[in-house]
Amino acid sequence: MNENTAKTEKELMEALSAGDRSALKELVEKRAAAVYARCLCRLGDEADARRAAKRTFVRLWTAGGAGAGEAPLAALMRLAKRSADDVLSEREEDGREEPFADGLGDGERLAYALYSVGGLIHREVADALGITLAEELNLCRSAAAKLAETGGEAAFKERLRAPDMEADVAAACAGIKPAAAKRREIAGALSLFWSIAGAAALIVFVIARIARCGG
Numbered sequence: 001m002n003e004n005t006a007k008t009e010k011e012l013m014e015a016l017s018a019g020d021r022s023a024l025k026e027l028v029e030k031r032a033a034a035v036y037a038r039c040l041c042r043l044g045d046e047a048d049a050r051r052a053a054k055r056t057f058v059r060l061w062t063a064g065g066a067g068a069g070e071a072p073l074a075a076l077m078r079l080a081k082r083s084a085d086d087v088l089s090e091r092e093e094d095g096r097e098e099p100f101a102d103g104l105g106d107g108e109r110l111a112y113a114l115y116s117v118g119g120l121i122h123r124e125v126a127d128a129l130g131i132t133l134a135e136e137l138n139l140c141r142s143a144a145a146k147l148a149e150t151g152g153e154a155a156f157k158e159r160l161r162a163p164d165m166e167a168d169v170a171a172a173c174a175g176i177k178p179a180a181a182k183r184r185e186i187a188g189a190l191s192l193f194w195s196i197a198g199a200a201a202l203i204v205f206v207i208a209r210i211a212r213c214g215g
Contacts, residue, residue, distance in 0.1 A: 032053065
């Protein structure tokens, strides 16, 4: 990702924290593929992955963007993992398992999915997974070689392709205000209250002085 794109995503996060729903829509457009790939690699089930991906963006919206000092992509990958883990925990209660049958290891699958389908460059994948660039490159090369050997790359990419999620996310966030926007509203209301209280106190003081002077 180049510097301009990174700056744009930072600006989108700032707009999102102010309650700008168009910023959320643009972030979904930009990063749904990576978020969905992250969730599906963890869960192995398309419906569950879609649910976890939607939950990721709802959490991002509710939190009002990335944490202090956190890069936008890192925030999304952190929330995606958390959401996928939550869905997995819910699913394990009914004993379901959804293993992959592509011959890849978990690390290979996730790294190659984020790179080949999720729209991330190798450095972004490495950062998202907390590994070195060399380790990420080895995982992607190994995954690509295995899929080429079995002729399964096209099916792999097709399975991991993200569905259109904009409408789902928008509907889920419709009645929710970001935490930062709520705090600003509360701060504004308190400021108005104290301004009115101060003005009222001043009026009472002036009336009392006038009354004393008149007496």
